[in-house]
Amino acid sequence: MFQTQKLAKRCQPEVCFLLTRSFKLLASSIQPPTSSTLFIVDRANIVIIGGGVVGCAVARALSSRWSDVFLVEQMPKLGMGASTRNSGVIHSGIYYPPGSLKARLCVEGNRMMYEFCAAHHVPHRNCGKLVVAHDASQQVALEHLAENGRANGVVGLRQVDRAAVRAREPHIEAAAALEVPSTGIVSAEELVKTLARISTDQGASLLTRTRIKQLDPRADSIAVTLVEGDESEGEALSEETIEARCVINCAGLYADEIAAMLGNRNYRIYPVRGEYCELVRAKSNIINNLVYPLPHTDGLSLGVHLTRTLWDTVLVGPTADYVAEKNDYERNRLPIEEFVRRAKSMLPEIEAADLQLAYSGIRAKLVPPGHAGIADFVIARDPNVPRAIQLIGIESPGLTSSLAIAGMVVTLVAEIL
Numbered sequence: 001m002f003q004t005q006k007l008a009k010r011c012q013p014e015v016c017f018l019l020t021r022s023f024k025l026l027a028s029s030i031q032p033p034t035s036s037t038l039f040i041v042d043r044a045n046i047v048i049i050g051g052g053v054v055g056c057a058v059a060r061a062l063s064s065r066w067s068d069v070f071l072v073e074q075m076p077k078l079g080m081g082a083s084t085r086n087s088g089v090i091h092s093g094i095y096y097p098p099g100s101l102k103a104r105l106c107v108e109g110n111r112m113m114y115e116f117c118a119a120h121h122v123p124h125r126n127c128g129k130l131v132v133a134h135d136a137s138q139q140v141a142l143e144h145l146a147e148n149g150r151a152n153g154v155v156g157l158r159q160v161d162r163a164a165v166r167a168r169e170p171h172i173e174a175a176a177a178l179e180v181p182s183t184g185i186v187s188a189e190e191l192v193k194t195l196a197r198i199s200t201d202q203g204a205s206l207l208t209r210t211r212i213k214q215l216d217p218r219a220d221s222i223a224v225t226l227v228e229g230d231e232s233e234g235e236a237l238s239e240e241t242i243e244a245r246c247v248i249n250c251a252g253l254y255a256d257e258i259a260a261m262l263g264n265r266n267y268r269i270y271p272v273r274g275e276y277c278e279l280v281r282a283k284s285n286i287i288n289n290l291v292y293p294l295p296h297t298d299g300l301s302l303g304v305h306l307t308r309t310l311w312d313t314v315l316v317g318p319t320a321d322y323v324a325e326k327n328d329y330e331r332n333r334l335p336i337e338e339f340v341r342r343a344k345s346m347l348p349e350i351e352a353a354d355l356q357l358a359y360s361g362i363r364a365k366l367v368p369p370g371h372a373g374i375a376d377f378v379i380a381r382d383p384n385v386p387r388a389i390q391l392i393g394i395e396s397p398g399l400t401s402s403l404a405i406a407g408m409v410v411t412l413v414a415e416i417l
Contacts, residue, residue, distance in 0.1 A: 042240075042241075042242050042243070043068075043221070043242065043243045043244070043245075044068045044069070044070050044242050044243070044244045044245070045066050045067060045068040045069060045244070045245050045246065045417060046062055046066060046068065046069045046070065046244060046245070046246045046247075046248065046413065046417075047070045047071075047072065047222075047224050047242060047244040047246075047247050047248070048062075048069070048070065048071040048072070048247075048248045048250055049072055049212055049247065049248065049249050049250060049251050049258055050071075050072075050073060050249070050250035050251040050252055050254075050255070050258075051071055051072070051073025051075070051078040051079065051196075051206065051208065052073075052078070052079055052081055052082065052083035052192070052250065052252050053079060053083040053084075053188060053191060053192050053195070053398070053399055053402045054083075054250050054252075054391060054394055054398055054402045054405055054406070055071055055073070055078075055248075055250035056071070056078060056079065056192050056195035056196050056199060056206075056402075057195050057402040057403050057405065057406040058248060058250055058405070058406045058409050059071045059195070059196070059199040059204045059206065060195045060198045060199045060202070060204075060406065061403075061406035061407060061409065061410050062204075062406075062409070062410060062413060063199050063202035063203055063204035064202050065410065066413070066417060067203055069199070069203070069204040069205070070204070070205045070206075070207065070242065070244075071199070071204060071205070071206045071207065072207050072210040072211075072212065072226060073206070073207065073208045073209075073210065074208075074209070074210060074211040074212075075208060075209070076208055076209055076230065077208060078192050078193075078196050078206065078208065079188065079189065079192030079193075081252055081253065081361075081362075082252055082253065082361050082362060082363060082364065082395070082398070083188055083192055083252075083398075083399065084188045084189050084192065085329075085359055085360065085361030085362070086188065086274070086318070086361050086396070086399060087185075087276075087305070087307045087315060087317075087318065088185050088186055088187065088188050088307070088309065088310070088399070089129075089183065089184070089185055089186075089290065089307065089399075089400070090110055090113050090114070090124065090126075090182075090183060090184040090185060090186050090399075090400050091106055091110065091183060091396070091397040091400040092106070092107070092110060092129075092149065092154045092180050092182040092183045093106035093107035093110060093149065093152045093153065093154050093397070094131075094145055094146070094148060094149030094152065094154050094157070094178075094180060095145070095148070095149075095295055095302065095374075096148075096152065096374060096376075096397075097148075097374060097376075098148065098151040098152055100374075100376045100377075101376050101377040101379060102374070102376055102377055102397060102401070103152040104152075104404075105377065105397075105401035105404040105405055105408070106152075106397040106400050106401050106404075107152055107153045107154060108401075108404040108407075109397070109400045109401035109402060109403055109404035109405070110182055110400055112403040112404055112407075113186065113400060113402075113403060114126060114184070116403055117186060117191070120194050120198070122186065122187060122190050122191050122194050123186070123187040123190055123310050124184060124185065124186040124187065124310070125184055125185050125310060126181075126182070126183075126184040127183070127184055127185060127289040127290060127308070128179065128180060128181040128182070128183055128184070128289060128290070129179075129180045129183040129289065129290035129291065129292055130160075130165060130168065130169060130172070130174075130177040130178070130179060130180070130289075130290070130291050130292065131145065131177060131178040131180065131292045131293070131294060132165065132172065132174035132176075132177045132291060132292070132293060132294075132346055133174060133175055133176045133177065133178075133294065134173070134174060134175055134345060135175060136175075138175070138294055139159070139175060139176045141294050142159055142176060142177070142178045142294070143159060145178060145294070145295075146158075146159065146178055149180075154180070154182060155182065156179075156180075156181040156182060157178060157179065157180060157181075158178075158179050159176055159177070159178055159179070160176065160177055160178075160179050161175075161176055162174060162175055162176065164177070164179075165177045168288065168289075169287065169288055169289070169291055171286040171287065171347060171349060172287075172291055172346055172347060173345070173346065173347070173348050174346070183290060185290070185307065185308075185309065185310060186310075186399070187310055188399060191399075207226075207228065209228060209229060209230045209233075209235075210226050210227070210228045211226070211227050212224065212225070212226060212227075212251075212258060212261065213225040213226065213227045213239065214261065215247065215258070215261040215262050215388075217262060217263075217385045217387070217388075218243070220245070221243040221244055221245055221387065222243070222244050222246075222247045222262075222385065222387050222388060223241055223242075223243050223244075224241065224242045224243075224244050224247060225239065225240070225241045226239065226240045226241070226242065227239050228240065244387075245387065245416065245417055246387050246388075246389065246413055246416045246417060247262075247387065247388045247389070248388075248389045248391065248409060248413070249388065249389065249390045249391055249392070250391050250394075252364050252394065253269055253271060253326045253362060253364045254269070254326065255267070255269060255364065255390070255391060255392040255393070255394070256268050256269040256392060259382070259390055259392060262382060262384070262385045262388050263384060263385070264382055264383075264384065264385070264390065267366065267378065267390075267392045267393070268366070268368070269326070269364045269365065269366065269392070269393070270322060270365045270366070270367065270368050270369065271322070271323050271324075271325065271326045271328070271362045271363070271364070271365070272300070272301075272320050272321065272322050272323070272362065272363045272365045273319075273320075273321055273322075273323045273328065273329065273360055273361070273362050273363075274301065274317060274318025274319055274320055274360060274361050274362070274363060275317055275318055275319045275321075275333060275334055275357075275358075275360040276315050276316065276317035276318055276357075276358040276359055276360060276361075277315070277316045277317060277336060277339040277355040277356065277357055277358055278313055278314065278315055278316065278355065278356055278357075278358040279313070279314040279316065279354055279355060280353075280354055280355065280356055281313075283314075283354045284308075284312060284313055284314045286314075286347070286349070287306045287308050287314045287347075288308060289308050290305065290306065290307055290308065291305060291306040291346055291347075292305040292306075293305065293345070293346060296320070297372075298372040298373075299367065299372055299373050299374040300320045300367075300372075301318070301319075301320035302396075303342075304316060304317055304318065304319060304339065304342040304343055305317075306343065306346065306347065315358060316339050316343050316350075316355060317339065317358070318360070318361065319334055319338070319339075319342070320363075321334075322365075322369045323362070326362060327362075328362070329359075329360045329361075329362065330360065333357065333360070336352045336355045336356075336357065337352050339355055340352050340355065363395040363396065364392075364393055364394060364395050365393070365395060366378075366392070366393035375393055376393070377391070377392075377393055377394055377398075377401075377405070378390055378391065378392040378393050379391050379405060379408055379409070379412075380412070381412055381415070381416070386416070387416055389409060389412050389413065389416075391405065391409070
């Protein structure tokens with residue numbers, strides 16, 4: 001094993017990258033002058049592809065048990081995708097079909113998330129939420145939602161009347177609501193940073209600005225060809241091949257493309273953009289915690305909701321619309337008036353002047369446009385490349401479930417190593 005690799009494993013992610021790059025600059029002097037590409041073949045136990053919250057949770061779990069754990073992320077920083085472009089909600093597990101991975105891992109992950117955040121001082125708040133109904137038919141739907149949650153193991157659910165809603169959220173209009181006490185919010189950015197720090201402290205190497213060029217299954221490994229560097233920043237690109245005993249696909253929106261590199265074309269990710277507005281500061285005191293409508297009956301989303309953040313701002317959103325490209329965060333953004341229309345049944349006083357456009361995120365949906373239903377997480381060893389573990393369609397409640405997903409991955413890795 002190269003000495004620089006041993007050094008990198010003890011460093012912070014940005015230092016790891018610089019050490020690797022420095023070594024390559026030195027090594028490039030012995031390459032044939034006709035080639036500017038550096039090929040270094042080395043071995044690793046585990047390569048994790050994708051540095052979002054799930055990838056970082058997996059790195060933290062695996063590096064506590066195995067050495068030579070590498071995580072590669074194509075973006076300049078960890079967690080820049082869906083992991084931090086969301087509402088930051090710790091979900092309870094009321095929405096997902098009983099017996100599904102989403103249900104089981106969300107309920108388990110909810111408990112684990114509160115324990116982890118408390119132990120590692122990650123900002124969070126167990127504030128609970130209300131799911132509101134506006135008429136008798138919606139109250140029936142609320143009870144069905146509660147029954148589903150109880151079947152999944154969610155505790156403390158109860159339906160409350162209009163007076164109880166008003167006592168908790170004076171500006172919300174509702175005939176009744178389902179009270180969900182185990183819901184909360186977390187700083188997703190700080191969560192990712194904490195998971196990354198622990199992973200690095202345990203010996204994992206986390207590389208950013210590194211993309212996967214090729215994956216080649218071999219008899220006892222998978223050859224992972226990486227391209228490091230960022231041409232837009234004036235960096236020269238370098239290429240490296242690592243033979244990994246186990247490869248874990250945590251690539252989020254791009255998980256289907258990584259799977260296809262291994263010959264698995266059974267999945268396709270359909271990007272769904274969720275846009276947010278934010279209440280202007282003068283109006284941010286009209287919502288106290290989390291208020292949700294009933295979820296869309298087609299399973300596309302949980303509906304435009306109201307989220308009081310840890311920074312005392314109030315988000316309105318997200319919307320849910322299929323887009324053609326996985327990086328289309330801004331093209332043809334919805335007008336503010338559309339957010340007003342969708343939120344007004346819950347918050348009658350809201351007007352366009354009360355809102356300003358905020359960020360957007362993109363979810364990794366497995367359900368194609370025009371179809372209904374909730375697709376479950378895919379977390380399994382690849383049927384044709386058993387040294388690869390595929391995590392595909394990890395959308396909401398992926399943030400909540402991340403620590404529980406990591407625990408499941410540990411079990412799968414133990415079958416391989």
